[in-house]
Amino acid sequence: MNTKIENKLTPVRIIAFIFVALWLVIAMFPFIWTLWGSFKVQADFFSKADWLNAIFGFHTEKQTGGFFTMDGYYGSWIEEEFWRAVINTSIVVFFTVLISLTFGTLGGYALARSTYRYAFWILMAGLIFRAMPHMTLISGYLQPFFAWNVWGILPTTIIVLVAINQPFTLWMLHSFFLNIPKDLDESAMCDGCNRFQAFRYVIIPIMWPGVITTGLFSFLLAYNDFTVTSMLLSDENETMIPAIASFLGTVQEEGKVMYAVAAVVSATAPLFFFVLFFQRQIVSGLTAGAVKG
Amino acid sequence: MKHSTFLLFSLPSLSVMFLFIAIPIVSVFIQSLHIEHKQVIIVTENCDPFGCETTTAVDTEASAKLKEKAPLGKFNGFKTYSNRMHFAFDEVGEAWKSSDSFTVFTKKLYNYPLYRALSFTLTYTFVVTPFVLFLGFLVAVGVNNLPKMFKGPTIFASLLPMIVTPLVGSLILFWMVDGDGVIGATLQKIFNDNSLSLKASPVLTWIMLMVYGIWHLMPFSFIVFYAGLQTVPQETIEAATIDGASKFQRIRHVVIPHLMPLAIFITLILLMDNFRVFEPIIGFRAEAHATSISWLIWNHLRESAYPLYNAAGATSMVTIFGVAILLLPVLIRTWRDFKEKNKG
Numbered sequence: 001m002n003t004k005i006e007n008k009l010t011p012v013r014i015i016a017f018i019f020v021a022l023w024l025v026i027a028m029f030p031f032i033w034t035l036w037g038s039f040k041v042q043a044d045f046f047s048k049a050d051w052l053n054a055i056f057g058f059h060t061e062k063q064t065g066g067f068f069t070m071d072g073y074y075g076s077w078i079e080e081e082f083w084r085a086v087i088n089t090s091i092v093v094f095f096t097v098l099i100s101l102t103f104g105t106l107g108g109y110a111l112a113r114s115t116y117r118y119a120f121w122i123l124m125a126g127l128i129f130r131a132m133p134h135m136t137l138i139s140g141y142l143q144p145f146f147a148w149n150v151w152g153i154l155p156t157t158i159i160v161l162v163a164i165n166q167p168f169t170l171w172m173l174h175s176f177f178l179n180i181p182k183d184l185d186e187s188a189m190c191d192g193c194n195r196f197q198a199f200r201y202v203i204i205p206i207m208w209p210g211v212i213t214t215g216l217f218s219f220l221l222a223y224n225d226f227t228v229t230s231m232l233l234s235d236e237n238e239t240m241i242p243a244i245a246s247f248l249g250t251v252q253e254e255g256k257v258m259y260a261v262a263a264v265v266s267a268t269a270p271l272f273f274f275v276l277f278f279q280r281q282i283v284s285g286l287t288a289g290a291v292k293g
Numbered sequence: 294m295k296h297s298t299f300l301l302f303s304l305p306s307l308s309v310m311f312l313f314i315a316i317p318i319v320s321v322f323i324q325s326l327h328i329e330h331k332q333v334i335i336v337t338e339n340c341d342p343f344g345c346e347t348t349t350a351v352d353t354e355a356s357a358k359l360k361e362k363a364p365l366g367k368f369n370g371f372k373t374y375s376n377r378m379h380f381a382f383d384e385v386g387e388a389w390k391s392s393d394s395f396t397v398f399t400k401k402l403y404n405y406p407l408y409r410a411l412s413f414t415l416t417y418t419f420v421v422t423p424f425v426l427f428l429g430f431l432v433a434v435g436v437n438n439l440p441k442m443f444k445g446p447t448i449f450a451s452l453l454p455m456i457v458t459p460l461v462g463s464l465i466l467f468w469m470v471d472g473d474g475v476i477g478a479t480l481q482k483i484f485n486d487n488s489l490s491l492k493a494s495p496v497l498t499w500i501m502l503m504v505y506g507i508w509h510l511m512p513f514s515f516i517v518f519y520a521g522l523q524t525v526p527q528e529t530i531e532a533a534t535i536d537g538a539s540k541f542q543r544i545r546h547v548v549i550p551h552l553m554p555l556a557i558f559i560t561l562i563l564l565m566d567n568f569r570v571f572e573p574i575i576g577f578r579a580e581a582h583a584t585s586i587s588w589l590i591w592n593h594l595r596e597s598a599y600p601l602y603n604a605a606g607a608t609s610m611v612t613i614f615g616v617a618i619l620l621l622p623v624l625i626r627t628w629r630d631f632k633e634k635n636k637g
Binding site: 012013015016017019020023024026027028030031033034045046047048051054102103104106107108109110111113114115116119120122124125126127128129130131132133134135136137138139140141142143144147159160162163164166167170195199220223224226227231241244245248257260261264267268271272274275276279282283286287 | 294295296298299302303305306307309310312313314315316317318320321324364431432434435436438439443445446447448449450451452453454456457458459460461464465466468469471472473474475478479481508511512513516517520521540565568569571572575578586587590591593594595600602605606609610612613616617619620623624627631
């Protein structure tokens with residue numbers, strides 16, 4: 001009987017359906033439009049005369065002979081050497097996630113198991129650090145980095161991103177380790193393990209779900225960062241997002257906007273698959289901190 | 294856990310936070326109290342039969358020496374905070390005296406970069422946050438009323454605007470609302486005005502940036518609220534239904550009180566994230582009409598011929614102060630909870 005009520009078409013349900021459908025169009029349409037348009041020429045994607053041109057590729061067919069063109073992708077990846085930025089991004093993201101998780105796991109575990117008052121204060125400091133706009137820190141980095149001659153290289157950026165990422169990672173893993181019963185590692189310590197052995201043989205084998213969820217958010221932070229990477233990397237070490245930003249300056253003037261469009265689509269595509277594969281973990285990570293309070 | 298073990302475990306994490314977050318904040322403050330050395334200038338007078346000529350040249354050696362002696366520059370106290378790039382106390386006092394109405398005064402105030410940036414940042418923060426909360430709640434209730442099969446695809450599609458890089462997201466929207474883009478061109482046709490451009494008008498620029506902000510952050514509040522809705526106790530809902538509560542009353546008196554702690558959590562995160570708004574201004578190229586505090590710091594460091602460290606430092610300190618005010622209620626509450634717990 002319950003199911004019958006649930007499947008009835010009530011006015012409320014129709015309004016809900018329309019509202020959600022409207023949101024879905026608003027959320028998805030820009031992505032679909034840009035993906036489709038990235039395979040067209042500029043006269044079509046930015047068609048003042050008729051937006052149908054962007055769909056049917058009127059000028060694309062005239063200029064290149066085909067319905068689709070890879071010109072934008074060729075121009076950005078090969079001519080403007082976007083592939084370098086892609087490699088740099090991979091390096092930065094990989095090491096940032098790896099180091100963040102290593103530091104965060106150790107620290108989060110210690111904070112979850114410590115009963116002293118300073119653990120609370122460290123978490124509070126973490127909350128304040130989490131709120132700092134990243135740009136405020138940047139102005140403090142530049143002078144020392146120039147003086148020590150470490151500005152512009154990837155390792156500097158990686159360690160800065162790790163540091164900026166730490167407050168969030170610590171909080172997340174701390175609440176995850178709180179959920180693992182204390183008795184587990186304490187019984188191991190009764191059996192003669194010391195704290196490190198208990199961590200190694202009892203905690204590490206069961207911590208992966210929490211670590212993976214935290215890792216996904218570290219990945220996003222490193223991948224999406226513009227503030228740190230645009231200020232701390234030299235031109236040849238640029239990652240994808242600052243590279244796109246510098247495309248806007250140089251490429252736009254030469255009428256090669258499609259290069260930037262192609263680069264934007266290239267930078268979004270990995271995120272699309274990221275959501276596709278990790279949707280469940282992302283949702284659980286977003287709600288983990290919240291639902292518990 | 295023993296102090297020594299705690300220290301060993303947390304040392305890497307604490308040291309990176311100390312070195313790259315705590316120390317930079319202190320160094321930014323010190324930086325803001327100093328000002329670049331003036332170049333040492335030598336004035337020489339060359340006299341020849343036709344008269345005397347004075348030439349000025351920069352004494353690079355003496356300048357370098359000065360810089361080496363005090364690399365931070367000359368101590369300047371709080372003067373950077375009060376100059377016209379920041380609080381502009383003198384100019385504001387002057388404007389207050391010479392303006393006959395409050396509107397005129399605010400217009401004059403708007404000429405100074407810090408007040409400009411503050412007005413946009415605060416408006417953005419306090420407009421986007423409630424909209425995101427409200428619309429996210431509506432979508433969550435909407436999805437909750439639909440059959441289960443819609444759930445997965447909706448969440449998938451909703452995650453994209455949130456997860457995409459802010460710069461990339463704003464570019465995608467910018468290309469659509471630009472004069473030649475699909476939305477921009479359609480609007481021009483509807484209003485039959487070929488010069489209509491979202492970029493040209495300050496009001497439209499602000500609205501465009503805020504619409505972007507709502508688009509970008511709404512999925513976050515939607516997903517958290519949706520997860521919260523799954524935990525609403527069904528017995529209470531049923532009891533309310535039996536007592537004759539309408540759907541609206543059930544939401545008003547059962548669901549919303551249950552979701553209140555979540556709403557506070559979302560508000561806190563949104564305030565922190567919106568206050569640092571920066572990338573959309575670059576993506577939409579909106580700096581002519583809308584600047585944020587983060588953008589201002591970036592501009593001090595990047596756009597001039599050499600970085601203005603003192604200006605960037607002072608603006609950063611103002612930003613940190615703003616964040617502290619935003620966080621104060623939360624910190625006071627946590628401190629109270631902590632004290633209560635220790636008492637009991």
